[in-house]
Amino acid sequence: MMAKLPGLGPRSARRAVLHMIRKRALVLTPLSEVMATVAATARECLNCGNVGTADICDICNDPKRENGQMCIVEDVADLWAMERSGVFKGRYHVLGGTLSALDSIGPDELRIPRLMSRIGPEAVQEVILALNATIDGQTTAHYIADQLEGQVSVTSLAQGVPIGGELDYLDDGTITAALNARRPV
Numbered sequence: 001m002m003a004k005l006p007g008l009g010p011r012s013a014r015r016a017v018l019h020m021i022r023k024r025a026l027v028l029t030p031l032s033e034v035m036a037t038v039a040a041t042a043r044e045c046l047n048c049g050n051v052g053t054a055d056i057c058d059i060c061n062d063p064k065r066e067n068g069q070m071c072i073v074e075d076v077a078d079l080w081a082m083e084r085s086g087v088f089k090g091r092y093h094v095l096g097g098t099l100s101a102l103d104s105i106g107p108d109e110l111r112i113p114r115l116m117s118r119i120g121p122e123a124v125q126e127v128i129l130a131l132n133a134t135i136d137g138q139t140t141a142h143y144i145a146d147q148l149e150g151q152v153s154v155t156s157l158a159q160g161v162p163i164g165g166e167l168d169y170l171d172d173g174t175i176t177a178a179l180n181a182r183r184p185v
Helices: 010-022 024-041 076-085 112-119 135-148 172-180
Strands: 069-073 091-094 126-129 153-156
Touching: 010 024, 069 076, 069 112, 076 091, 091 112, 112 135, 126 135, 135 153
Parallel strands: 069 091, 069 126, 126 153
Antiparallel strands: none
C-alpha cells in the first residue's frame, strides 16, 4: 500500500514500513491515530477547493484576504507552496488539475465554472494564474484568461531563471521564457 503513495517506490516503501514497525510506539501508533483523524475530518472547501476541517476553509473565512486578488492554482499542493512563501495575502481557487484534450478533461471536469461564479460576488479585481509551465498548464491559463477577458485584470507568475540557477544547467524552454520575460535593470 505504501508503494502506491507518490514519491515512494517499492524499496523506499519497504524501508519506511520496517522503520515504523521497529518504532511502533513512537511512530506507527501515533501515525495511525492521526491518519484516522484526518480520514474522519478532512474535507474539501466548498468555495475554493482547499483542504481543511470545515466546509469553508480558514483562508476563505479570513476577512483580511478580501483584497480583490485571487490566485488560481492546479492543486492543493500548489496552494500550500504559495502559502509557505507568506507573500500572497489574497484568496485562492484550486482547479483540481488542468485542461487536457488527451485525457478528456474539459472545463466542466475542473472547478472552472465555480471560479467564474466567484469573480463578481467576491469583488475580484485581479486573477493571478499560478499554473505550472507545462503545455496543459499554459493551455488552461489561456482558456481562463480568455474567459475572464474584460472582467478583471489577469496576470501570471514570472517564469525563467530561478534564484541561484546557473544558465548551463537550465533547459532551453526555461532560458527562452527567461529571455522573453526580461525587464529593465
